[in-house]
Amino acid sequence: MQTYGKLNKVDERYKLKFERAYAYSVEEVWGIVTNPKHFTQWYPFATGEMELRLGGKIYFDDGEGSTYEGVITELAPPHIFAFREIDDLLSIELKTEDDGCCLVFEHTFDDASMSTSVATGWHRCLDALGMIIEGSPVEWPDNAASLRKTYKETFNS
Template sequence: MNTTPHDSTLTTADGRSALRMERRLPHPPEKVWAALTDPAALRRWFPSEVTVDLTPGGAMGFHFPGAVGDPGMTGTVTDVEEPRLFAFTWGTDHLSWTVTPDGEGSLLTLVHTFGDRPGAASFASGWHLCVGALARFLDGAPGGIDRDEGALHESYIGRFGLDRGTAEPVGPDGSEGWRVRFERQLVRPAETVWDVLSAGIEPVAGLPVPEGFTAGTSPAGPVTEVRAPRSLTYAVEPHSSVTWELGEGTGHGARLVLTQTGPAGWDTEGALAAWRTRIEQLAAALVDV
């Protein structure tokens, strides 16, 4: 599988993110248009089966494998300009597919607008594989959507800068301390992440925290609260604490939210660097699980 990202960008404004991805195809716009809008063709490369009323305001249904009855999600067609533009909502997201002539072929542009910025790598890697399947379908080649074991997802994490944390003041100008926070989509479920972090040493309240949950920034104290495999909090000297939370993610795996609180004057830059390195080590280990 090709893990080199397509031409793609991620922008964020007004709390919404927009993933833009381009792919050149050696096929005329009319052929690409048919593959974008015909439900029989869509099932060969799209992540779900689709029912669609191909008119502005028309209803769409997204039917996932194994589901019975009503569609798992619904949407509404927002734009239809054959053979140039097909756009629709999918739940709270919006997808716009534009086809423009490009020599003897076409330039396909996808703009996916959504609210969950930390999920951007999941969306990008998913569409990367879907558009690859679309290209093979247009070429007449067999095969469906490839599977990503995690490497492609992680390449988009780095490309979009989704591995960076934030430092936020607590109280006016940080007078009550600071909070470092990371939110990152992982590629394995919470149970697997927990096993990698604990390395066979089950955390227990009142006992030392397993090393995998630390970043070596300052002396780690005892576990203060644990709900395996979803959350763990432990003390850090002096007057600090770290919390790991593993919640629901995009379907690729668990969503990690890591926070560390510290006093006023705390070295947040050092903490950000240390946790970024530790989370990167975890993400790399998960790809190999």
């Protein structure tokens, strides 16, 4: 299951949600999602420095030479990994299914005008995560323009 992201307004903020299914156990996918080496391959600006504990820090590079930190706000291995990055909340939940697991990725943010760009970016990042989970080399296809068009139409933005 590869779905397009869905956008909802929740308490004056916007929540973007993706679901992806994998033919791997929750434990296998958890090990990839939370492994700093893999995290840097699919998560934008991640430096690879991560304190995997509640309240732990995740370090990011802003792309211009400065670093900043996120804070792990929820951690329930091997099912929930959530953190705050600046003012945004990000959550990954892994649910066991008969033939593997379902990954639910949510990003809560304030600026609705960014929804098309945010959805396009996460769609591509989750595609990269899927490649890692499947044991394939990460390749970033040139699909950003078509995804932006799809999300712009879907979100009417």
